[in-house]
Amino acid sequence: MGGYFVWDARDGGTTAPPLFLAAGGSGIAPLMSMIRHRTSTGNKVPTRLLYSSRSYEEIIYCEELDRLSAHDPTLRVIHTLTRRRPPNWMGYGRRIDRAMLADTAWRPAEKPLAFTCGPTDFVETVATHLGELGYEPGRIKTERFGPTGDGATCRITI
Numbered sequence: 001m002g003g004y005f006v007w008d009a010r011d012g013g014t015t016a017p018p019l020f021l022a023a024g025g026s027g028i029a030p031l032m033s034m035i036r037h038r039t040s041t042g043n044k045v046p047t048r049l050l051y052s053s054r055s056y057e058e059i060i061y062c063e064e065l066d067r068l069s070a071h072d073p074t075l076r077v078i079h080t081l082t083r084r085r086p087p088n089w090m091g092y093g094r095r096i097d098r099a100m101l102a103d104t105a106w107r108p109a110e111k112p113l114a115f116t117c118g119p120t121d122f123v124e125t126v127a128t129h130l131g132e133l134g135y136e137p138g139r140i141k142t143e144r145f146g147p148t149g150d151g152a153t154c155r156i157t158i
Helices: 025-041 062-070 098-104 120-132
Strands: 019-024 047-055 075-084 113-119 140-147 152-156
Touching: 019 025, 019 120, 025 047, 025 062, 025 113, 025 120, 025 140, 047 098, 062 075, 098 120, 113 120, 120 140
Parallel strands: 019 047, 019 113, 047 075, 113 140
Antiparallel strands: 140 152
């Protein structure tokens, strides 16, 4: 699993497969670039973003994601909060697991492209479960980061 971590809105045109994006914390950054690219080109490929944050206050790009998804029915943003949730929270309240992915990801028969970015353990969990759910390994792209002992590093799996 892994591969070149780039998505181009011009690839496939109206016949492009749906996108499934899974972000952990600041791993949203490259996925947000894809969402913005998709929006700026007018691409309407069906897209789902599953975004895991510790708390509501730590959701990066929260207002922008809310605005984009409110104006685009082909973009669905799903949040899970792993530590603190506001009163009356209606989203998920746990770490991403196989059951959550089964509930939120595209069916493998739709041949989706999946991109996941975040801490190493998060990315490994998401990629493994998507594979178990029937996603083709070559269609799961991963980017991960984690401690190296003297700061953080970003590693793209090819």
